Amino acid sequence: MGQVSLPEQRHETRLDRYLDLYAQRTKGLKASAVRSLFAVANRPEVVSLAGGMPNIGGLPLDQVADEAADLIRRRGPEVLQYGGAQGELPLREQICQVMALEGVQAGPDDVVVSCGSQQALDLITRTFIEPGDVILAEAPSYVGALNTFQSYQAQVVHVAMDQDGLQPEALRQAALSCRASGRRVKFCYTIPNFNNPTGLTQSLERRRRLLEVAAEVDLLLIEDNPYGLLSLDHDPLPALRSFDQERVVYLGSFSKTFAPGLRVGWAVAPHPIKDKLVLAQEAATLCPPVFSQCLVSAYLAGWDWRGQVDRFRQEYRARRAAMLQGLEEHMPEGTTWTRPGGGFFVWLTLPEGLDSQSLLATAVTNRVAYVPGTGFYADGLGTRNIRLSYCFPTPQQIYEGTRRLGEVLTEALDLARTFGLTAPSARPGLPPADQSPTSLPPAPNEV
Amino acid sequence: MGQVSLPEQRHETRLDRYLDLYAQRTKGLKASAVRSLFAVANRPEVVSLAGGMPNIGGLPLDQVADEAADLIRRRGPEVLQYGGAQGELPLREQICQVMALEGVQAGPDDVVVSCGSQQALDLITRTFIEPGDVILAEAPSYVGALNTFQSYQAQVVHVAMDQDGLQPEALRQAALSCRASGRRVKFCYTIPNFNNPTGLTQSLERRRRLLEVAAEVDLLLIEDNPYGLLSLDHDPLPALRSFDQERVVYLGSFSKTFAPGLRVGWAVAPHPIKDKLVLAQEAATLCPPVFSQCLVSAYLAGWDWRGQVDRFRQEYRARRAAMLQGLEEHMPEGTTWTRPGGGFFVWLTLPEGLDSQSLLATAVTNRVAYVPGTGFYADGLGTRNIRLSYCFPTPQQIYEGTRRLGEVLTEALDLARTFGLTAPSARPGLPPADQSPTSLPPAPNEV
Numbered sequence: 058m059g060q061v062s063l064p065e066q067r068h069e070t071r072l073d074r075y076l077d078l079y080a081q082r083t084k085g086l087k088a089s090a091v092r093s094l095f096a097v098a099n100r101p102e103v104v105s106l107a108g109g110m111p112n113i114g115g116l117p118l119d120q121v122a123d124e125a126a127d128l129i130r131r132r133g134p135e136v137l138q139y140g141g142a143q144g145e146l147p148l149r150e151q152i153c154q155v156m157a158l159e160g161v162q163a164g165p166d167d168v169v170v171s172c173g174s175q176q177a178l179d180l181i182t183r184t185f186i187e188p189g190d191v192i193l194a195e196a197p198s199y200v201g202a203l204n205t206f207q208s209y210q211a212q213v214v215h216v217a218m219d220q221d222g223l224q225p226e227a228l229r230q231a232a233l234s235c236r237a238s239g240r241r242v243k244f245c246y247t248i249p250n251f252n253n254p255t256g257l258t259q260s261l262e263r264r265r266r267l268l269e270v271a272a273e274v275d276l277l278l279i280e281d282n283p284y285g286l287l288s289l290d291h292d293p294l295p296a297l298r299s300f301d302q303e304r305v306v307y308l309g310s311f312s313k314t315f316a317p318g319l320r321v322g323w324a325v326a327p328h329p330i331k332d333k334l335v336l337a338q339e340a341a342t343l344c345p346p347v348f349s350q351c352l353v354s355a356y357l358a359g360w361d362w363r364g365q366v367d368r369f370r371q372e373y374r375a376r377r378a379a380m381l382q383g384l385e386e387h388m389p390e391g392t393t394w395t396r397p398g399g400g401f402f403v404w405l406t407l408p409e410g411l412d413s414q415s416l417l418a419t420a421v422t423n424r425v426a427y428v429p430g431t432g433f434y435a436d437g438l439g440t441r442n443i444r445l446s447y448c449f450p451t452p453q454q455i456y457e458g459t460r461r462l463g464e465v466l467t468e469a470l471d472l473a474r475t476f477g478l479t480a481p482s483a484r485p486g487l488p489p490a491d492q493s494p495t496s497l498p499p500a501p502n503e504v
Numbered sequence: 505m506g507q508v509s510l511p512e513q514r515h516e517t518r519l520d521r522y523l524d525l526y527a528q529r530t531k532g533l534k535a536s537a538v539r540s541l542f543a544v545a546n547r548p549e550v551v552s553l554a555g556g557m558p559n560i561g562g563l564p565l566d567q568v569a570d571e572a573a574d575l576i577r578r579r580g581p582e583v584l585q586y587g588g589a590q591g592e593l594p595l596r597e598q599i600c601q602v603m604a605l606e607g608v609q610a611g612p613d614d615v616v617v618s619c620g621s622q623q624a625l626d627l628i629t630r631t632f633i634e635p636g637d638v639i640l641a642e643a644p645s646y647v648g649a650l651n652t653f654q655s656y657q658a659q660v661v662h663v664a665m666d667q668d669g670l671q672p673e674a675l676r677q678a679a680l681s682c683r684a685s686g687r688r689v690k691f692c693y694t695i696p697n698f699n700n701p702t703g704l705t706q707s708l709e710r711r712r713r714l715l716e717v718a719a720e721v722d723l724l725l726i727e728d729n730p731y732g733l734l735s736l737d738h739d740p741l742p743a744l745r746s747f748d749q750e751r752v753v754y755l756g757s758f759s760k761t762f763a764p765g766l767r768v769g770w771a772v773a774p775h776p777i778k779d780k781l782v783l784a785q786e787a788a789t790l791c792p793p794v795f796s797q798c799l800v801s802a803y804l805a806g807w808d809w810r811g812q813v814d815r816f817r818q819e820y821r822a823r824r825a826a827m828l829q830g831l832e833e834h835m836p837e838g839t840t841w842t843r844p845g846g847g848f849f850v851w852l853t854l855p856e857g858l859d860s861q862s863l864l865a866t867a868v869t870n871r872v873a874y875v876p877g878t879g880f881y882a883d884g885l886g887t888r889n890i891r892l893s894y895c896f897p898t899p900q901q902i903y904e905g906t907r908r909l910g911e912v913l914t915e916a917l918d919l920a921r922t923f924g925l926t927a928p929s930a931r932p933g934l935p936p937a938d939q940s941p942t943s944l945p946p947a948p949n950e951v
Contacts, residue, residue, distance in 0.1 A: 073776040074750070078690055078724065080634045086783040110586055118580040126573035133565040137763035139557055172619050172767070175790045183655075187527045201790060208630075208787040243525055277525065303521070316584035318794030320619070329520040336533040340655040343622045343648060346793045347765030 081188070082210050104458035106445040107426040109253065109401055111313050112376075115368055117360060121316075124355040132351070140347040142339040144170025144323070148354040152309065152323050155357070159285050160299030161307060167325050169334040170345045174283055174310035174322030179205050180337045181279060181306060181324065185243045186211045191235050193245040193276075195223040197404075197433030197442070199253040202246055202281065206435075213435035216245070222259030223247050225270040232274045244277040244306075249297055251284040251400025254433045254444035258398050261294055268300050276304070283310040283322075284400035286366050289374050291398075303327050311353050313401075314366050319349035373401070379452035380445060380459060387463025389470050394445075401448040404430075407441045407466065410473040414440060416465060425461040528635070532654050551905035553892040554873040556700065556848055558760050559823075562815055564807060568763075571802040579798070587794040589786040591617025591770070595801040599756065599770050602804070606732050607746030608754060614772050616781045617792045621730055621757035621769030626652050627784045628726060628753060628771065632690045633658045638682050640692040640723075642670040644851070644880030644889070646700040649693055649728065653882075660882035663692070669706030670694050672717040679721045691724040691753075696744055698731040698847025701880045701891035705845050708741055715747050723751070730757040730769075731847035733813050736821050738845075750774050758800050760848075761813050766796035820848070826899035827892065827906060834910025836917050841892075848895040851877075854888045854913065857920040861887065863912060872908040 128136050143149070149165035156163060171177035178201070186192070188210035194202070196215030206213055214235060217227040228245060235242045247267075249259040259267065271278050280297040288294075298307040310322040324334055338345065356362060380403055384394055391408030407413060413429040420427060430442025445462075447455050575583050590596070596612035603610060618624035625648070633639070635657035641649070643662030653660055661682060664674040675692060682689045694714075696706040706714065718725050727744040735741075745754040757769040771781055785792065803809060827850055831841055838855030854860060860876040867874060877889025892909075894902050 075724070075774070075776050078632055079780065080630070080632055080637075083631055083780050083784070086780070086787065108586075113584055114581045116580060116584065118576055121580065121584075122573040122576035125576055126569035129565055129569035129572055133563060133568065134561045137560055137563070137568075137765040139759075139764045172789045172793065173791075176619075176788060179788045183527070184530055185525055185527055190527075201786075205787045208784065277522070312586075316795075317586045318584040320789060320791070320793040327522070329522050333526065333530050333533070337530070337655065339648075340533065340652045341623060341626045341788070342619045342767060344620075344767070346619065346767040346796055348763075348796065348799075349793055352795075 082208055085207050085210075086204070103421060103424050103426050104450055104454045104461065105426045106380075106447070106450070106455065106458045106462070107428050108449060109446055110449045111317060111401075112369070112372055112449055113316055115365075115372060116316065117365070120360055121352070121356060124359055125352055128348070128351050128355055136348050136351040138347065140344045140350070142342075142344050143335045144168065144345055145347065145350045145354065148321075148350045148357075149323075151354060151357045155286075156296070156298075156307070156309060156325065159282070159293045160295035161325065162299070162302075163307075163325050167328070167331060169324045169326065169331055169338060170350060171322045171324060171338065172342060172345050173312060173317070173320040174281065174308045174324075175201055175205070176320075176341070176345075177308045177322050177324040177334075178202055178279075178281065179208075180334050180341065181244075181308075181326075182206060182209045182211065183337050183341075184330065184333045185277075187241070189241075191240050191242045193228060193231050193235075193242060194435070195247050195252065196436075197252075197254055197430065197439060198246065198435075199248060199281065200428075200432040203433070203435050206246075211243075212240075214242075215434065215436060215438075218252070218255065218257060220257060221263045222249060222252070222257055223263070223267060225263070225266045228267065228276075229270045229274055232276055242276065244279050245271070246279045246281065247297075248281045248284075250282055250293065251287065251397050251402070253284075253400070254402050254428070254430070254442075255404040256395045256397025256400055256402045257404075258294070264294070264297055264300065268297060268304065271301075271304050278305045279308065280305050281308045283308075283313050285309075286314055287370060287373060287401075288399040289370055289377060289397075298325060306330060314369070315353060315356060315362070319353060320346055321349050321353050373399075373448065375452050376447040376450075376455055377403075379455040380447040383456040383459025383463075387460050389463065389467045391470075392466065401446045403445045403447065405443040405445060407443065408470055409441070411466065411469055412440050413443045416469055419469070420462060420465045423461050423465050425458045425465070427462065529655055529657050532657075533651070550868060550871050550873050551897055551901045551908065552873045553827075553894070553897070553902065553905050553909070554875050555896060556893055557896045558764060558848075559816070559819055559896055560763055562812075562819060563763065564812070567807055568799070568803060571806055572799055575795070575798050575802055583795050583798040585794065587791045587797070589789075589791050590782045591615065591792055592794065592797045592801065595768075595797045595804075596770075598801060598804045602733075602761075603743070603745075603754070603756065603772065606729070606740045607742035608772065609746070609749075610754075610772050614775070614778060616771045616773065616778055616785060617797060618769045618771060618785065619789060619792050620759060620764065620767040621728070621755045621771075622648055622652070623767075623788070623792075624755045624769050624771040624781075625649055625726075625728065626655075627781050627788065628691075628755075629653060629656045629658065630784050630788075631777065631780045632724075634688070636688075638687050638689045640675060640678050640682075640689060641882070642694050642699065643883075644699075644701050644877065644886060645693065645882075646695060646728065647875075647879040650880070650882050653693075658690075659687075661689075662881065662883060662885075665699070665702065665704060667704060668710045669696060669699070669704055670710070670714060672710070672713040675714065675723075676717045676721055679723055689723065691726050692718070693726045693728065694744075695728045695731075697729055697740065698734065698844055698849070700731075700847070701849050701875070701877070701889075702851040703842045703844025703847055703849045704851075705741070711741070711744055711747065715744060715751065718748070718751050725752045726755065727752050728755045730755075730760050732756075733761055734817060734820060734848075735846040736817055736824060736844075745772060753777060761816070762800060762803060762809070766800060767793055768796050768800050817846075820846075820895065822899045823894040823897075823902055824850075826902040827894040830903040830906025830910075831892075834907050836910065836914045838917075839913065848893045850892045850894065852890040852892060854890065855917055856888070858913065858916055859887050860890045863916055866916070867909060867912045870908050870912050872905045872912070874909065 877886030
């Protein structure tokens with residue numbers, strides 16, 4: 058098989074007659090690594106450990122099909138019509154029941170439905186961010202969030218994580234030092250459960266401490282929680298929002314527990330912020346997809362969705378096991394990785410001398426795809442990191458994928474050792490799992 | 505029946521502890537008059553001539569239900585999964601066929617699918633507008649567009665319309681005078697067919713002239729066309745985009761020809777702009793609703809949708825007739841209104857001395873609702889105007905609604921004549937239909 062060339066930034070060489078008309082915010086936007094990889098990942102011969110697509114093959118499709126048809130037959134003129142910008146009331150009530158599983162106490166008027174939780178993130182950013190405003194974000198962070206933040210010209214200041222998640226002292230230092238230099242810190246963005254990309258989770262004690270620090274330095278927290286219910290080893294931990302209703306905006310999603318193609322997510326926010334989000338939703342879409350909302354609502358009401366989430370958990374447990382076994386058997390010495398308690402992702406740190414971005418083309422040629430680590434940092438870190446996802450392929454494919462990746466890394470490492478380090482400036486991000494994390498906060502790293 | 509109090513701006517008196525954190529762009533956002541009226545309009549005893557909800561009761565619901573169920577049964581893991589940010593390819597191909605009915609020649613790669621055409625408008629604005637940038641917009645304009653423009657801190661400069669739509673000379677003058685004063689004009693926003701709120705349509709000759717002026721002053725046009733296929737008296741006119749592929753961004757929607765609750769609209773743009781829109785869509789939602797797109801696609805492929813649009817046209821013709829007859833019979837002397845050739849709306853100009861905003865509560869008490877004209881101007885004009893929609897209620901209800909409205913206006917006019925003009929400063933917007941429009945461009949009016 059020949060060398061595969063990866064998608065490049067589009068149309069770089071095309072003369073753009075509209076260039077002088079674009080807003081400044083569009084200048085930094087580029088196709089994300091994750092999105093660009095979709096085309097490659099879809100080739101049947103490639104094992105994609107890249108995408109974060111949930112494995113929804115196990116859904117009760119006949120039941121969902123019947124619900125959809127029934128909704129349209131019985132309530133067509135309503136479920137196919139415009140709705141309110143805040144979202145359908147019955148669904149918002151059910152969302153509160155879903156969140157109660159993680160200790161969140163909220164009423165339907167606290168909830169704003171969005172077109173996937175990505176859009177909730179967009180509306181939050183739109184509500185708070187002026188160009189140059191600071192967002193504190195754990196490092197590494199979800200590439201889609203960094204992309205949204207950049208589209209509003211936020212400056213992302215990364216805050217260190219360790220095995221227990223975002224470090225409270227690092228958060229405090231980052232907030233204080235930004236403010237001391239006169240910068241406006243708007244909020245801190247965190248994924249407490251099974252962080253994308255690391256798979257790491259904030260411990261209970263860590264959550265309490267983070268909220269104490271947030272109160273001490275008067276900081277708003279954005280808690281992004283798409284994976285919370287996909288806890289694989291024990292019951293979900295209480296959400297940050299369950300401890301503090303005024304200082305936490307909670308973002309949730311049905312994309313991982315039901316179906317991403319419906320695009321139904323939500324935000325829970327203190328009322329003044331909620332009001333802003335509703336107005337922003339009106340300006341952005343008039344209303345989130347009504348039929349999608351009604352279908353989610355019918356599914357939650359008519360199906361044992363908790364049992365379904367348990368079945369998803371079983372499947373992901375088998376996939377995680379295949380990945381961890383494969384890594385154990387096939388990774389060259391010096392490679393380290395996280396052991397996630399849930400969610401979709403494992404985060405690799407490569408041996409010194411390897412660069413994950415430059416190895417990607419070789420990997421795809423060897424029929425395995427991953428996401429290089431740099432996309433998850435706003436500051437160029439992550440060159441020695443790789444995000445692997447175990448959500449979509451079968452356990453057998455995942456195992457085979459790690460074998461192919463092992464070959465690529467081993468060969469690259471042999472080359473590097475024979476001919477010298479090829480990437481001497483490569484900087485790893487998160488400390489590898491087998492090192493003690495430092496308790497000292499790093500200097501804030503800026504975009 | 506008691507006096508009805510209308511929704512006010514929400515939570516004005518509540519102390520908002522997050523006030524210092526909000527971005528400047530949120531300051532001007534308020535609940536739109538149209539949205540606030542939803543609650544009132546839904547009361548069964550009120551004839552709502554306010555909302556722009558299409559009458560979708562005539563859809564082939566059994567067929568749509570079957571298509572939905574079939575999609576999920578046969579292709580569930582695909583149609584319920586994430587999709588590409590640009591939208592599903594088969595749908596984009598079908599969208600090109602739909603647009604061909606209005607003379608638009610485009611390929612699927614020119615199309616970006618959005619969460620309703622409102623979101624296309626949002627993405628366009630996000631792509632081009634810095635705070636303070638000028639958008640030229642015909643006066644009056646769609647309230648939802650003005651709302652989006654405001655949310656990006658654009659300055660809207662209105663351009664006069666007459667019975668043939670946006671005035672080319674006024675457009676030229678506005679563009680030149682804004683630039684002469686050093687302001688950045690980013691684009692001109694227009695609804696060529698059955699403008700919301702006036703119902704007026706650009707003549708063919710007018711379209712050609714507008715494009716000439718746009719070329720002369722090097723101006724990008726945003727052509728918003730949700731109602732084009734709902735032409736009631738003759739075949740649709742060619743779209744602006746059919747004359748110029750480089751200077752026109754076209755926005756379309758399935759909300760009026762199929763179902764708004766699916767939230768499927770689109771933009772057609774020159775490729776450099778299209779690329780920006782795709783990136784903006786990634787940041788905003790990752791992808792537009794996939795299942796909705798597939799359902800629209802299946803509907804277009806499996807149903808005589810043109811025949812269905814013809815049936816919608818028949819229904820709207822009857823509704824328009826009921827409204828125009830009712831207005832003829834019930835409006836007090838001095839009231840004028842437009843006679844739309846399609847779409848959903850009639851635009852009233854009240855006799856001097858009446859204020860449409862202050863009469864609304866009385867009207868709702870008298871069981872008829874409308875939208876006051878001021879929402880459709882960025883500059884406070886429209887106090888003597890009313891938007892009436894004939895899309896949703898039955899012809900009998902519409903006729904009865906105009907009768908009730910006639911009572912309210914007649915009584916208010918009697919009062920005004922007895923006790924003096926109550927609204928001496930009320931300024932009408934568009935010249936009434938029975939006056940010759942001035943050919944002189946007005947001074948640009950700013951937000």
